[in-house]
Structures are given as C-alpha cells and as structure tokens.
Amino acid sequence: MKITAIRTYRVEEFANVLWVHVETDAGVTGLGETFYGAEACEAHIHNTLAVRLLGQNPLNIELLHKEMVSLPNAQASTGVEYRAASAVDIALWDIFGKVAGQPVHMMLGGQSWDRMRIYNTCAGTRYVRTNKIKPVDTWNLAAGGAEAPSPYEDLDAFMTRAGELAEDLLSNGITAMKIWPFDPAAIENKGMFITAEQMKTAIRPFELIRKAVGDRMEIMVEMHSLWNLPVAMDIARALEPYQPRWFEDAIRMNSPQALAEFARSTTTWTCASETLGSRFAYKEYLDRDATHVVMADLCWTGGLTEGRKIAAMADTYHRPFAPHDCIGPVGFAAAIHMSISQPNTLIQESVRAFYRGWYRELVTEVPRIEGGYVYPMEGPGLGTELVPQFFDRSDLSHRLSEAA
Structure with a gap:
C-alpha cells in the first residue's frame, strides 16, 4: 500500500480548523485534523511533508511520524510543523484501523475502559466559528439578530449564573x-x-457553584497562561476554600522550574497542558514535579503516535492522563480513542456546545455521550467522516498534492 495523494480542506466559517485526507492506492482514505493557523499548517503539509510522504506505506506510522517531527524547528513544540504532523498522523491511524477493520482504540492496545467520565468545558457556541482566538471576547454568546439562542451558551452561564449552570450539568x-x-x-x-x-468578581462563580450543588461538582480552573507567577499563586490561595480539582496553565508553559514553584504553593493539583509539544517537553515538567495531571491535545502535540507515548510516560511517574479537546470533531474522536485505550486516563474534556452543536454539521458520527460518560467509537478507524455536504460548501477551499 502506498500514499498517492494528500488533500487539505479549509472553510471560512471555521477559519482556524484544517482537515486532511491521506489517500492510498488501496482506495482507503484517512481523515485528520488540526487547529489554529490552518493556512500555515496547510502550506507545511504540501510544501514540506508531502514530498516525504507520497509513495510511502501509510502503515509505517512510527517511521513516517519520526520523519515529520525530526525536521528543523519541528521538535518539542506546538508550532505549525507539529500541528501539521499531528493532522497527518491522525489520518494514518485512521487508515490503519480501516485496513484492520477495527476502531483506532483497538489498534492502540484495546479498551482499558468501557466508558470514560467527561467534564464540560464551558465554552459557547461561537468559539471556533471565527478566525480570532482570544479568551473571553470570542468565547462569548452567539451573535445577535435572527440567530436562534442556544441552550448551551455555557460561557455566559458560568460568568453570570454559575450555580444554575452547575445544576443543569448535574441533571445531565x-x-x-x-x-x-x-x-x-x-x-x-x-x-x-x-x-x-x-x-471577588472572579471568585463569585465558585461561590455560586458551591452554594447550589455543594461538593457534587468538580471545578477545573483554566488560567490560559495569562498570569505571572506571584499573582497565579495568590489566585490559587484564594480559591483553595472552594476545593477546585486542578489549576491549568497557571503561567506560561515555558518554565518547569516556575511551574514547580506554583505547584508547591497549593494543595490543589496542577495541570500542564496541551500547550506543551511532544513527550520531551512533558518530561521536563514531570522531572521537576511541576504537574500532577498530564494533558495533551492530539491535534497539537504529535497526533496519536506521540499522544500514547506521553500517556505512557505520565504513567511511569504515576500521573494521570487527561486528553484535551476544545477544537474540532475529528480531534475529539481521536481523543476518545486515546482515552479509552490508556490505563491511566483520568477524565476526558468535552464541550457540549460543540458536540451537541456544530460538530454535527461537519462529521457523520459524534461520540456517544450519556450520563456524564463518553462511550467508545464503534466503526473502523476513527469511526467518523466529513459529511458529504461539507464538500459542497461555498466557503470551502481545497489543496492537493499527489504522486507524480
């Protein structure tokens, strides 16, 4: 079997998402995805990776993965090179599963879990439907006008009525x-x-949640790498009475020593996250006891190939693994396969505004989520495809590299 073509797809409505098709001479096509700087990732795939991948056996995933991430400036980062390689890698695993007639999680070693507990990242429906990515200002309510309001505008809910939101989540x-x-x-x-x-204003949602539902709700605190170390430590101390589950990206993820100092300052877990690229970056944080929870986004940190190595390495440090998802439907499906297959998975991130909303506009299958758990995907490969009408969109752009 050989790779005969690589196609990439972008749409204006989701300007930061890039989808990839890896085609083979056996008629099997793999689907991948990455996020942020989609046009730059697309250029790297066609200008740099395609010449190295076309004509190769797509089942030699480890070999091709090393080829993609061993290029200059493509090591231990979540930059364009790694994001592009991640999308292709996910597509290669999709091909592997389809050839074997098995879901990807079986190719990763089978099911360690029959189902996986989820948490809800409280984003709104408009996030990703833009080419701007900034905290708060683009994670907000749906645009006004004729657009029907969504029941899942969870960002506005946690900022203005967090107790009601917690009750609603628990009811589900x-x-x-x-x-x-x-x-x-x-x-x-x-x-x-x-x-x-x-x-006081920022603590108010925690007060409302605890007043409404007590300790029945775990609260993860996302800090988006926006704070310096002393202020992050002040925030952690102020929140300890509300017993959050973890602090995520309390500071910029470029100093294991500084994050270790933060971790020592609080009894709450520290989560080092999807902003780290490759197992080599995570090892620096693990070696310094800087993180209690290891989070990785498969669309950023090297795909499924690197993701399983990160999970296994976390296990050697007795740390739980928690796949990230706040991106697109293909990355979400890949994360579910990873979660189900890894024995040290703690919990899976999900965004109900996405999986009950715009994900369904783009792909044929979305993972089944019921009662606070996500269940394994059942079809061969990733178990999902881009819907046929995706290719008829008026805002679609497409690029092709194929073997001579």
Whole structure:
C-alpha cells in the first residue's frame, strides 16, 4: 500500500480548523485534523511533508511520524510543523484501523475502559466559528439578530449564573466543569496584578457553584497562561476554600522550574497542558514535579503516535492522563480513542456546545455521550467522516498534492 495523494480542506466559517485526507492506492482514505493557523499548517503539509510522504506505506506510522517531527524547528513544540504532523498522523491511524477493520482504540492496545467520565468545558457556541482566538471576547454568546439562542451558551452561564449552570450539568450526569472567570482581569491588567474587587468578581462563580450543588461538582480552573507567577499563586490561595480539582496553565508553559514553584504553593493539583509539544517537553515538567495531571491535545502535540507515548510516560511517574479537546470533531474522536485505550486516563474534556452543536454539521458520527460518560467509537478507524455536504460548501477551499 502506498500514499498517492494528500488533500487539505479549509472553510471560512471555521477559519482556524484544517482537515486532511491521506489517500492510498488501496482506495482507503484517512481523515485528520488540526487547529489554529490552518493556512500555515496547510502550506507545511504540501510544501514540506508531502514530498516525504507520497509513495510511502501509510502503515509505517512510527517511521513516517519520526520523519515529520525530526525536521528543523519541528521538535518539542506546538508550532505549525507539529500541528501539521499531528493532522497527518491522525489520518494514518485512521487508515490503519480501516485496513484492520477495527476502531483506532483497538489498534492502540484495546479498551482499558468501557466508558470514560467527561467534564464540560464551558465554552459557547461561537468559539471556533471565527478566525480570532482570544479568551473571553470570542468565547462569548452567539451573535445577535435572527440567530436562534442556544441552550448551551455555557460561557455566559458560568460568568453570570454559575450555580444554575452547575445544576443543569448535574441533571445531565456531568459532575465536572472547567471555567475561566479570571481571564477578564488578566487581559485588563496584562497578567501583572489583580485588584481586590477583580478577585471577588472572579471568585463569585465558585461561590455560586458551591452554594447550589455543594461538593457534587468538580471545578477545573483554566488560567490560559495569562498570569505571572506571584499573582497565579495568590489566585490559587484564594480559591483553595472552594476545593477546585486542578489549576491549568497557571503561567506560561515555558518554565518547569516556575511551574514547580506554583505547584508547591497549593494543595490543589496542577495541570500542564496541551500547550506543551511532544513527550520531551512533558518530561521536563514531570522531572521537576511541576504537574500532577498530564494533558495533551492530539491535534497539537504529535497526533496519536506521540499522544500514547506521553500517556505512557505520565504513567511511569504515576500521573494521570487527561486528553484535551476544545477544537474540532475529528480531534475529539481521536481523543476518545486515546482515552479509552490508556490505563491511566483520568477524565476526558468535552464541550457540549460543540458536540451537541456544530460538530454535527461537519462529521457523520459524534461520540456517544450519556450520563456524564463518553462511550467508545464503534466503526473502523476513527469511526467518523466529513459529511458529504461539507464538500459542497461555498466557503470551502481545497489543496492537493499527489504522486507524480
């Protein structure tokens, strides 16, 4: 079997998402995805990776993965080179599963879990439907006008009525949620300080959640790498009475020593996250006891090939693994296969505004989520494809590289 063509797809409505098809002479096509800087990732795939991949056996995944991530400037990062390689890698695993007639999680070693607990990242429906990515200002409510309001505008809900949101999530069996009410203050003050009034405002959602549902809801705190170390430590101390589950990206993920200092300052777990690329970056944080939870986004950090190595390495440090998802439907499906297959998976991120909303506009199958759990995908490969009408969109652009 040989790779005969690589196609990439972008649409204006989801300007930061890139989809990839890897085609073979056996008629089997693999689907991959990455996120952010889609046009740059597309250029890297066609200008740099295609010449190395066309004519190769797509089942030699480890060989091709090493070829893609061993290029200059493509090591231990989540930059364009790694994101592009991640999309192709996911597509190669999709091919592997389809050839074998098995779901990808079986190719990764089978099911360690019959189902996986999820948490809800409380984003809104408009996130990703834009070419801007900034905390808060583009994660907000749906645009006004004729557009029908969604029941899943969870960002507005956690900022204005967090207790009601927690009750609603619990009524659907979801017992963990992730929120980021400190972002407005961080943006206003450039992460340098937080006033007493801003601290009270940001803590208010935690007060409302605990008042409404007590300790029945776990709360993950997303800090988006917006704060300096002293202020991040102040925030952690202020939140400890509300017993959050973890602090994620409390500072920029470029100093294991600084994050280790943060981790020592609080009894709450520290999560080092999808902003790290490859197992080599994670090892630096693990070696310094800087993280309790290892999070990776398969669309950024090297695909399924690197993701399983990161999970296995976390296990050697007795740390749980928690796949990230706040991107697109193909990456979400890949994350579910990874979660189900890894014995040290703690919990799977999900965004109900996405999997009950725009994901269904793009792919044929979305993972089944019921009662606060996600269940294994059942079809061969990833178990999902781009819907036929995707290729008829008026805002679709397409690029092709094929063997001579």
